[in-house]
Amino acid sequence: MIHASALTKHFTTRKRTVEAVRGIDLNVEAGEMVAILGPNGAGKSTTLRMLTTLLLPTSGTAQVAGADIRTQPRQVRSRIGYVGQGTGSGYNQRGRDELISQGRAYGMSTDQARRRAEELIASLDLSNVADRRSSSLSGGQKRRLDIALGLMHTPPLLFLDEPSTGLDPQNRANLHEHIRELRSRHDTTIVFTTHYLDEADQLAERVVVIDHGTIIADDTPERLKAEYAGDRITLTFDRADDAKRAFGHLMARAESARGTHDGVRVVLEVDGGSRLAPALLRELEEADLPVAAVEIARPTLDDVFLNLTGRSLRDAAASEPAATQEVPA
Ligand SMILES: Nc1ncnc2c1ncn2[C@@H]1O[C@H](COP(=O)(O)OP(=O)(O)O)[C@@H](O)[C@H]1O
Numbered sequence: 001m002i003h004a005s006a007l008t009k010h011f012t013t014r015k016r017t018v019e020a021v022r023g024i025d026l027n028v029e030a031g032e033m034v035a036i037l038g039p040n041g042a043g044k045s046t047t048l049r050m051l052t053t054l055l056l057p058t059s060g061t062a063q064v065a066g067a068d069i070r071t072q073p074r075q076v077r078s079r080i081g082y083v084g085q086g087t088g089s090g091y092n093q094r095g096r097d098e099l100i101s102q103g104r105a106y107g108m109s110t111d112q113a114r115r116r117a118e119e120l121i122a123s124l125d126l127s128n129v130a131d132r133r134s135s136s137l138s139g140g141q142k143r144r145l146d147i148a149l150g151l152m153h154t155p156p157l158l159f160l161d162e163p164s165t166g167l168d169p170q171n172r173a174n175l176h177e178h179i180r181e182l183r184s185r186h187d188t189t190i191v192f193t194t195h196y197l198d199e200a201d202q203l204a205e206r207v208v209v210i211d212h213g214t215i216i217a218d219d220t221p222e223r224l225k226a227e228y229a230g231d232r233i234t235l236t237f238d239r240a241d242d243a244k245r246a247f248g249h250l251m252a253r254a255e256s257a258r259g260t261h262d263g264v265r266v267v268l269e270v271d272g273g274s275r276l277a278p279a280l281l282r283e284l285e286e287a288d289l290p291v292a293a294v295e296i297a298r299p300t301l302d303d304v305f306l307n308l309t310g311r312s313l314r315d316a317a318a319s320e321p322a323a324t325q326e327v328p329a
């Protein structure tokens with residue numbers, strides 16, 4: 001469905017050149033559900049906008065839904081759906097009519113378009129807004145209408161740029177449900193970007209981790225966690241002094257090379273946490289360092305990102321300014 005090879009995009013402004021995307025290779029098979037995960041400014045939107053022919057790459061090539069993004073942009077566009085980041089354009093019809101026009105523009109009959117519009121209005125919680133002019137809607141309402149517009153014609157390949165940013169938890173859950181249904185009912189190939197770790201983990205079958213314009217990992221969430229992060233064992237002691245001595249003891253062991261120590265707590269990152277923990281507890285007991293509480297947690301995608309980049313994606317996403325403002329090139 002997608003074969004992209006060595007895609008790059010540089011933006012040159014008066015002051016400087018930004019290398020937004022620096023050589024992306026990406027293959028997506030029909031029927032896959034892929035998340036592109038990365039912090040703000042990583043190059044997610046730029047990648048999507050090249051794949052959807054909205055931006056011409058600086059170099060590199062891509063075939064999308066069987067057509068070339070450089071030489072056959074019209075064919076690409078007719079075979080894909082795209083919901084851009086941020087709240088959309090100044091639609092000026094009523095929400096329901098926008099949806100029906102969109103369906104008609106993609107070749108649906110009026111009846112089909114009506115039926116599909118009602119489905120989407122119900123499932124994306126748009127019933128209160130379907131009869132209002134879209135220019136009068138709130139940010140979250142516009143966002144849901146944008147998504148409904150992208151889902152109207154059930155294209156074989158759908159790109160969603162940060163679909164759930166700005167939605168409340170209930171609407172986010174509805175959207176996830178809808179995306180899953182597109183997959184199971186229409187076999188739609190879906191590529192979405194996100195900086196939400198749990199969203200990538202729960203929704204995607206494959207996660208492409210991107211940072212500074214390059215892909216740094218690409219696999220199922222399970223394999224990423226198994227390969228790049230370990231289980232987390234948190235040991236709590238009654239006294240900070242015990243925690244400190246226990247930390248020294250544990251760091252001397254080969255299996256628990258990664259760890260931190262803070263106050264009465266020691267956190268270790270290990271392979272096979274539940275297998276290792278009993279032995280550790282016994283050793284500490286024997287060394288007269290009794291453990292007051294122990295907790296074993298499976299790794300998250302944030303641990304993966306942290307181990308790959310040295311930064312927490314949670315912090316990176318929160319601390320960067322909104323770098324997604326469009327600056328005219
Ligand atoms: N039109 C543009 N002109 C100049 N710089 C841009 C433009 N679009 C994006 N950038 C820059 O390219 C980098 C990647 O941006 P973007 O693809 O929007 O990242 P993401 O979607 O991952 O947050 C950022 O540093 C951003 O500021």
Ligand SMILES: [Mg+2]
Pocket residue numbers: 044045046085161162324
């Ligand atoms: Mg973006």
